[in-house]
Amino acid sequence: MKFTIQRDLFVQSIQDVMKAVSTRTTIPILTGIKLIASEEGITLTGSDSDISIESFIPVEEDGKVLVEVQETGGVVLQAKFFSEIVKKLPGTDIEMEITQGFQTVIRSGSAEFNLNGLDPREYPHLPQIAEEHVFKMPADLLRALIRQTVFAVSTSETRPILTGVNWQISDSQLTCVATDSHRLAMRTAPIEESLSEEYNVVIPGKSLTELSKIVDDTTDPVDIVITENQILFKTKHILFFSRLLEGNYPDTSRLIPSESKTTMSIKTKEFLQAIDRASLLAREGRNNVVKLATEVNNSVEVSSDSPEIGKVVEHIQTSNMEGEELRISFSAKYMMDALKAVEGTEITIQFTGAMRPFILRPLDDESILQLILPVRTY
Known part of the structure; x- marks a missing residue:
């Protein structure tokens, strides 16, 4: 050679x-x-x-x-x-x-x-995949799907299936779900090809993270082929194979609340920065917890305290608030991860009570959903 x-x-x-x-x-x-x-x-x-x-x-x-x-x-x-x-x-x-x-x-x-x-x-041979059922996706959309879900996979090996992202394809729609049982990230996207088969597979989070580093942020198409135990992503000059995780992914649709008792719309960046500031003191305390309480005049109070260090309180104006009064506590890290994954300048948060999961969505966009379980402090 x-x-x-x-x-x-x-x-x-x-x-x-x-x-x-x-x-x-x-x-x-x-x-x-x-x-x-x-x-x-x-x-x-x-x-x-x-x-x-x-x-x-x-x-x-x-x-x-x-x-x-x-x-x-x-x-x-x-x-x-x-x-x-x-x-x-x-x-x-x-x-x-x-x-x-x-x-x-x-x-x-x-x-x-x-x-x-x-x-x-x-050197071991690469998997041989028959490219019968191929669907395409723009590279930038694939990267967005990964970015908006993969952070929520579990890092614990006690339930290996949760270390992956569940991809379900039916009726020309792809639904990607990741959860570590304390939070959940979901993103849907249309698929242009009409696939004869439905798919329900779990791709290791590690594989998707590495894939997103290789795929360019362009609209170039990526060919995707799913088989029984492998998935192949194919770009112009790269073949990326990953094994699929074995086992059944839990049915997460039951976790997502269908009604809400308190709803608010708030500026994403402003809320993220307030949570970030509150978490400065929360980090030292138990489990990085930040509290949120609704107030009159459509504003919310974001606070955290650490007995040894001190406390922080901040008031943020919402653009809209409806429903019952609410006091709730949650992990600052989970909230910040979710806010970074949600695209859009404004988000809607729907609460169903102080100890029930709540969901975040970009305003007027049903394709992205983030769900967080609260922490008991009040």
């Missing part, structure tokens, strides 16, 4: 596949990156058995030559050293050559590195 490639492109491609490479793996070869040079271009692969990422750099694109392949072949190189070396090479182009026994020479500018490589045939 011998080829010359643009350094910047190579660095980006390596960084993409590195997101799937784990240092903790029972299969030693998976700590490496597989490189294959063909007449079409260079393919890089990284995997940790749960996530596999393949990145392709074509020989030429839009009339520009990106890679010159003098000799085809393949090698597996230790990911940690290989990625650091390529990042720090001095020249704009990199030449790579494999000699006897997978010894790899990397040259750029005045620098030359020799790395010990492994046989690419020993």
Whole structure:
């Protein structure tokens, strides 16, 4: 194998596949990156058995030559050293050559590195997915769906199914739900293709987080293929495979209250900043709790106190308030996470009582919902 490639492109491609490479793996070869040079271009692969990422750099694109392949072949190189070396090479182009026994020479500018490589045939094969039922989604929408739900997955392994995001597809609509049983994030989006099958799968939160770092914030389409135990996201030059979590996701629709006793509309940024300030003192106390109480004149009081440090009280004007008086306490962190995920300058919050879950939505937008369970303090 011998080829010359643009350094910047190579660095980006390596960084993409590195997101799937784990240092903790029972299969030693998976700590490496597989490189294959063909007449079409260079393919890089990284995997940790749960996530596999393949990145392709074509020989030429839009009339520009990106890679010159003098000799085809393949090698597996230790990911940690290989990625650091390529990042720090001095020249704009990199030449790579494999000699006897997978010894790899990397040259750029005045620098030359020799790395010990492994046989690419020993690298596990990527999942084979029949692309029968494909649906497309703009990359920026996919990123938004992930950003607005993945933060609410559970980090505890006691219920592994809750460490993933539940994707349900039916009637040309995708519903994404994440919950750690103290809060819930939900986002819906239409799907243009009419899929013959309905889907109900759980994608590991970790996979989605890594995917969102790779997908560009553009309207370019991402092809999505779901099988029994894998999901594939396919962009122009990247294949991103993730295993699906096994088990049944709990029915969360029952958690979402259908009626409310107190409703308010409030400016998102103003409310977020007030909660942030209140949490400065709440952090020291028990569990980062902030209190909210309705007042006359359509305003609310946000407060928190920590016996050892002091207390904070702030009054915020709402643009609209209806229903019963309310005093409620909740986790400042959960509220701030939810407010950051909700798009829109103004939100509606619907409460069903001091100890019942409450929901936040952007004003006049039913596609996003955040639910939080209160904390007992009053």
